[in-house]
Amino acid sequence: MSTHAGLEHAHATHAPPPPAGPRLRQAGWLKAAWWTPLSFGIATALVTGIRWSAHWNPVWDLDVLLVAWTVIVPLGFLHGLGAFDYWLYWISGRPTRLEDHSDHGANSWRDYFRVNTDHKVIGVQYVVTTIFFFLIAGLMAMFMRAELARPDSQFVDPNGFNGLTSVHATLMIFLFVVPVFAGLGNYVIPLMIGATDMAFPKLNALSYWLLPIAGLIIVASFLLPGGAFSAGWTNYAPLATQQPDSNLMFQMGVQWAGASSILTALNFLVTIITMRAPGMTFWRLPLLVWANFTTSTLVILATPFIAGSQFLLLMDRVMHTNFFEVAAGGYVVGYQHIFWFYSHPAVYIMLLPGFGIVSEVLSTFSRKPIFGYRLMALSLVAILILGFSVWAHHMFVSGMASWLRIPMMVTTLLIAVPTGIKVFSWLATLWEGKIHFKTPMLWALGFVSMFVIGGLSGIMLGSVPVDQHTSDTYFVVAHIHYVLFGGSVFTIFAGIYYWFPKMTGRMYSETLGKWHFWLTMVSFNVAFFAQHWVGLQGMPRRVADYDPVFADWNMLSSIGSFVLGASTLLFVYNMIVSWRTGEVAGSNPWRALTIEWLVSSPPSKFNFDDIPQVVGGPYEYGVPGARHAVLNGARVLTREEGHAASGVPH
Amino acid sequence: MSTAAHADDAHAAHDGEHPPEPHYSSKVEHPILGIYLFLGSEAMLFGSFFAAYFFARVAVPHEVWPPYRPELLAEGIQVQYHLPVFLALINTIILVTSSFTAHWAVQALKANNRSGLIAGLSLTSLLGLTFLLIQIREYMRIGFSPRDEAFGSTFYALTGLHGIHVFVGLSLLTFALIRSIRGHYRPAHHHGLEVPIIYWHFVDVMWIVVYVTVYVL
Numbered sequence: 001m002s003t004h005a006g007l008e009h010a011h012a013t014h015a016p017p018p019p020a021g022p023r024l025r026q027a028g029w030l031k032a033a034w035w036t037p038l039s040f041g042i043a044t045a046l047v048t049g050i051r052w053s054a055h056w057n058p059v060w061d062l063d064v065l066l067v068a069w070t071v072i073v074p075l076g077f078l079h080g081l082g083a084f085d086y087w088l089y090w091i092s093g094r095p096t097r098l099e100d101h102s103d104h105g106a107n108s109w110r111d112y113f114r115v116n117t118d119h120k121v122i123g124v125q126y127v128v129t130t131i132f133f134f135l136i137a138g139l140m141a142m143f144m145r146a147e148l149a150r151p152d153s154q155f156v157d158p159n160g161f162n163g164l165t166s167v168h169a170t171l172m173i174f175l176f177v178v179p180v181f182a183g184l185g186n187y188v189i190p191l192m193i194g195a196t197d198m199a200f201p202k203l204n205a206l207s208y209w210l211l212p213i214a215g216l217i218i219v220a221s222f223l224l225p226g227g228a229f230s231a232g233w234t235n236y237a238p239l240a241t242q243q244p245d246s247n248l249m250f251q252m253g254v255q256w257a258g259a260s261s262i263l264t265a266l267n268f269l270v271t272i273i274t275m276r277a278p279g280m281t282f283w284r285l286p287l288l289v290w291a292n293f294t295t296s297t298l299v300i301l302a303t304p305f306i307a308g309s310q311f312l313l314l315m316d317r318v319m320h321t322n323f324f325e326v327a328a329g330g331y332v333v334g335y336q337h338i339f340w341f342y343s344h345p346a347v348y349i350m351l352l353p354g355f356g357i358v359s360e361v362l363s364t365f366s367r368k369p370i371f372g373y374r375l376m377a378l379s380l381v382a383i384l385i386l387g388f389s390v391w392a393h394h395m396f397v398s399g400m401a402s403w404l405r406i407p408m409m410v411t412t413l414l415i416a417v418p419t420g421i422k423v424f425s426w427l428a429t430l431w432e433g434k435i436h437f438k439t440p441m442l443w444a445l446g447f448v449s450m451f452v453i454g455g456l457s458g459i460m461l462g463s464v465p466v467d468q469h470t471s472d473t474y475f476v477v478a479h480i481h482y483v484l485f486g487g488s489v490f491t492i493f494a495g496i497y498y499w500f501p502k503m504t505g506r507m508y509s510e511t512l513g514k515w516h517f518w519l520t521m522v523s524f525n526v527a528f529f530a531q532h533w534v535g536l537q538g539m540p541r542r543v544a545d546y547d548p549v550f551a552d553w554n555m556l557s558s559i560g561s562f563v564l565g566a567s568t569l570l571f572v573y574n575m576i577v578s579w580r581t582g583e584v585a586g587s588n589p590w591r592a593l594t595i596e597w598l599v600s601s602p603p604s605k606f607n608f609d610d611i612p613q614v615v616g617g618p619y620e621y622g623v624p625g626a627r628h629a630v631l632n633g634a635r636v637l638t639r640e641e642g643h644a645a646s647g648v649p650h
Numbered sequence: 651m652s653t654a655a656h657a658d659d660a661h662a663a664h665d666g667e668h669p670p671e672p673h674y675s676s677k678v679e680h681p682i683l684g685i686y687l688f689l690g691s692e693a694m695l696f697g698s699f700f701a702a703y704f705f706a707r708v709a710v711p712h713e714v715w716p717p718y719r720p721e722l723l724a725e726g727i728q729v730q731y732h733l734p735v736f737l738a739l740i741n742t743i744i745l746v747t748s749s750f751t752a753h754w755a756v757q758a759l760k761a762n763n764r765s766g767l768i769a770g771l772s773l774t775s776l777l778g779l780t781f782l783l784i785q786i787r788e789y790m791r792i793g794f795s796p797r798d799e800a801f802g803s804t805f806y807a808l809t810g811l812h813g814i815h816v817f818v819g820l821s822l823l824t825f826a827l828i829r830s831i832r833g834h835y836r837p838a839h840h841h842g843l844e845v846p847i848i849y850w851h852f853v854d855v856m857w858i859v860v861y862v863t864v865y866v867l
Contacts, residue, residue, distance in 0.1 A: 091825050196669040199680045266687045273683060276675035300691045308698025312807070321796045321803035323702050329717065329800035334705035338698050401709075606669035 027082025028114065039076020043068040062245050063318050066224075070252035074213040082115050083206045104201070105605040115209065117201035119190050120603065122208050124503060126183025127496065129208075130176045133215050135568070137171035140164045142565050145527075149558035151548045161544035162230035167218060169233035170250060173350070174257040175215045177488045181353035182207075182264045184495045185292045187503060189268065191596035191603060192286050194277025194612045194629065199270040207263040214256035221249035232542060234343070235310075237324035237335040241317045248317070251310040258303045261349075265299035268292050277595070277629070279614030284628075286594045286618040287376055291356025294380040298345045298352070298387065305342035309335060333400050340391035348387045350484060352380055354491030355422055358444045361494050362426055364592045365441035366433025369619040372425045379418035386415045396467045405464050412462035419455060423448065438590075439513030443494035446521050450486025454479060457532065472542070475535025481528045493517075493571070500575070501589050505601045506582030512574040519567035526560030593628040594618050681841040682848070689852045692815070696856055699807050700863065706800035717801050719794075731794055731801055735865045741784050742861050745816075748777035749854040752823075752847045762837045764830070771827040774850065778820045785813055808860050812853070819853045822846035 023030055047068045051059045078084060105111070105118045112125055144164050147155050156164065186204070190197055198204045221228040226244025229235070233250075240247050272293050276285075285293075313335065315321045322328035324335045363370045370376060389411040392404045426448055435441070457479040460466045470476060493516075500508050530553040535541075539550050546554065588597040595612055596603070612629045620626030676683070707715055716731035755770025789806075796806040826846050829835065835843050 194673070196672060200684065262691050266684060266691070269687055270680055270683050274674055274676040274678065274680055275672065278673050278675075280675065300687055301694050304691050304695035305698045305701075308695055308701070312699075312702055315796070315803070315807065319796060321807070322800045323706070323803050323807070325800070329706060329710055329712075330803070331702075331705035331709045331800070334702055334709065337705070338701050341698075341701070608670055610670050611673045 027080070027085050029081070031082070032077050032080030035076045035080030036073060039072050039079075040069060042076070043072035046072075063248065066245055066248045067252065067314065067318060070217055070249070070256075074210075074217075074256065077213070078206070078209055081209065083209050086202055103205075104197075115205045117197070117205050118605070119186050119198045119201065119204060120503075120607075122204050123183050123185075123187025125208050126179055126186060126211070129212055129215070130180040130183060131572075133171050133175035134180075135572070136219065137168050137176065138565055138568060140168040140171075141561060144168065145558040145561040147544060148546070148554050150555070151546055151551055153545065156544065158544040159227055159230060162232075162542065163222070163228035165542050166230050166232050166235075166250070167221065167228050170218055170253070171215065172484070173233060173346070174254060175211070175218070177350045177484060177492070178261055178346070179211055179257070179264075180492050181292075181295070181350075182261065182268075184357070184492075184499065185268060185288070185353060186264070188499060188596055189289055189292055190271060190275070191599065191607055192289055192594050193272060193275060193280055194595050194608065194614065195271060195275035196606045196608065196611075198267050199275060200267050203263055204267050207260045207267065210256050210260035210263075214253045214260065217249050217256065218253035221246040221253075224249065234336075234339060235313070236339075237313055237316065237332055238326075240313055241324070248314070251314050251317075254310055255307060258307050261299050262303050265296035265303075268296040269300070272296075277612050277614050279629075281614075283374065283377075284614055284617055285377075286356075287359035287370065287373070287380075288353070288356035290377045290380055291352045291354075291359075294384045295349055295352045298349050298384055302342045302345035302349070302388070305338055306346075309338040309342070312338070333395070333398055336395050336398055337392070337400070340394045341388075344391040344394065345387045347483070348383055350488050352383065354447070354488050354495075355380065357491045357495040357498070358426065358447055359429075360592075360594070361440045361444040361498050362429050362448075363619045363621065364498075364590050365436045365438055365444070366430050367436075367621045368429055368433040369617070369621055369623070370425065371428035371431075372421070373617065373619065375421055376425050379421045382418040383415060386411060386418070390415065390462075393462055393467070396464050397471045409462060409464050413459060416455070416459055423452060423455075438497075439508070439510060439517060440494045440498035442514065442517040443490050443497065446517065447487060447490035447494065450482055450490060450524070454482030454487055457482060470535060472540055473535040474531040474539045474541050477541045478528050478531035478535055481524075481531075485524060485528070493520075496575075498590070499596075500578070501585035502596055502601050502603075504579045504582070505585060506578055507585045507589065508578040508582060509574050512570055516567055516570045516574065519570065520564060523560045523563035523567060527557050527564055528560070530556055593620065593626075595629045598629060598631050679841065681845050685845045685848050689849070692852065693856070696808075696811065696859075699804075699811055703804040703808055703863070706804050710800065715801075717799060720799065731798070732792075733805075733865050734788060734792065737784070737788060738861055738865045741781055741788075742857065744777050744784070745781050745854050745857050748774045748781070749851055751777065752850050756840065756844060756847050759830075759835055759840050759843055760837050764833075767830050767835070767843075768827070771823060771830055775820060775823045775827060778816060778823065778850075782813065782816050782820065785809065785816075805864060808864055812857055812860050815853045815856065819846065819850045822849060 024034065025031060044065065047061070047065050048059050050056075051061065051064070079088075103115060103117050106116065106121045106124075112121060112128075116122060116125070143155065144161065147153075147161055186198070224244065224246040226246055229240075229243060229247040229250040231239045231243055231247060231250075235247070235250055240250075272285075272289060312321075312323045316323050316325065316330075322330040324330045324332045326332050359370055359376060390408055392400060392408040393412045396405055396408075457475070461470060461476065461479055497508060497513055500506075534550045534553045537550070539546055585601050587600050590597070595614075598612065599607060608631070610631070612631050614629045615627050616629075617626075618628050620628065714730055716733065718728050718730055722729045751770050751773040755767050755774060758764075758766030758770055794802045794805075796803050823846055826843050829842065
């Protein structure tokens, strides 16, 4: 949005760059360091001042203060960091700086710690930040499993346990799985479609910086009186409105994460629609781009609903409105409807990009074209549409209108059709392929097998009678971890290993990568498979204590989860050491066809010297002479020349 | 900053690396597509508030809507909450008119008519401000608060969410007005103006939906 206005301005005034002021006033960490406490003071003064002058008691109301702090302090911090500089200059009609690309690209590690407009830098920022929160949330899972290893109370009290459960899930969903895909997409998608950057680079930088803010707000809830918010990541009313102040940290944290994800999705959509290279038609897009296109549409349309649900909850809590207050004509189940109208599509927001990654990896490492490419793309669209019609299957036992059950069950089971198309297409892609069992491929294959288990238990949970029996049991816990860990997280690892050479220019250790995969694969199943069983036996989830008859299975689960945690350290070690000292990777270590592999690793500052020309589909492995794209204005080769160039006998 | 700016000759003088000439694969330009997608998101945010409204109105059984005032009902008197439908109609007409003046401003810019642009934007801002002031006046005299039943909560939520959007739109219009007076925008480069105007039209359309749902139906 700002761009063209900035452009107009450049025409209008040709302003010189502003003279460099004292360092305290230059955008950066130093300015952020004094703007953060300043905005904290402003927020505090604003709230207490208004309350004092209006004679509202008490003047010091922690609920209201927390809202003001979590809104104003991040804005002050971001302003100090310089995330708004351009817009502030533009909006007031003052001379904007000419774009000199000084905030673009990374020359040293310091450039990763400032507002950077390069999609490659932002991609790395996203991935590293989200893995940081993944480790924190994983550590919380370790604490929970330690508590659950034996019946009775060991390490934490029941309230502390509920806090761990809630923050674990919230961080994993809003600070890891959803944004890590935005990070991978940020790095790869402009390259894949032959663009120099995203459509709105400044907005892209801002979207990233909203994310750590959301994470810090959520983690900071542990510091508040009464402990972390403990009403689960679903934060149902009326429980949420009766919780201690820390519940506000969930509500506000989710708003920041949601804003970040909406702005990124908007950026992806505009980029994919308007910045494709010549020849890159929609039917030539790699499936990862298709996946991010559908995911971004879901984010744009669904995420406002969780924002709405938390706004309404916030008003019920802070302003004492009655949206979910039964005694005053409110409709309490309404919260669940609004919440799940986002949070069921969110399940696909967390899976579709993974589907895209797996399609890339499976095709590349089995050296075969994707089976049924168009149907693969269309099934993504089908999931997008159907995904909006199933939300109430989370509410079969909530006391909602009972006539909703059967329609929601039918649409839920219908989603198995497009999902099944994808699974069978992946299998058909592998069929008679020349399979290379590199680490990304292992993760992709692990994903297909684990996701099928999660999908099947999903079909069970989608049918009303089974759901009524298994609601709020460990069966649901097992299901969610098979789809979100065995599903999403496996694809995330596949994607990180697959593009690691592209991002860093170095190879990871294949041995450690394989160790990581096999340890995770085995320990993940040890940790979660038995939970299907204890769940069917009736062990309730989100409870710190349990019946001693489940003790042995829980001990097994805990052992599995500790090995799982340890295997993640292997991954972190591999990434750090390989980034510094790994073997230098060429531009295309996997001999893949998509455009990101045609440029150097890591790509140059603006990706391309000339925009590539796309001449064919992205997965034509084994097709003699087939090219996806050509670089540097090269003439498009004829079929015969292609044969000669690729050395394929014909 | 879109790649469009990179291609601009203003930057040609700058030394160092240059991005290649960008390729556009769509007739729609970045800012326009971007604002439409953003408004799609905004519409869904309104959707979630409307959901809360219809839950309170339809899912919870009522004899009448607006409901009887509970404090009077306890004394056996049936008095419904009252909404100033006629005043809101006048407000609706004011806001709809402002959409036309906003459109006039854009057309004036495209015809390179600077005074028409400034007049159109001034009128639009004034009409928007009038709407907002009447809305605040209505709040002060309406006789119930957001704490009065789910009815009061949903009324204030929908009109308040809309009011915040009027305020944001009004701020954008004011900035556009300042820039117009300073001589910014060109007939060929008008996205900086068009984006706030599209937003303003959205605010206007959304009001019609809110008015029809909350006041009329």
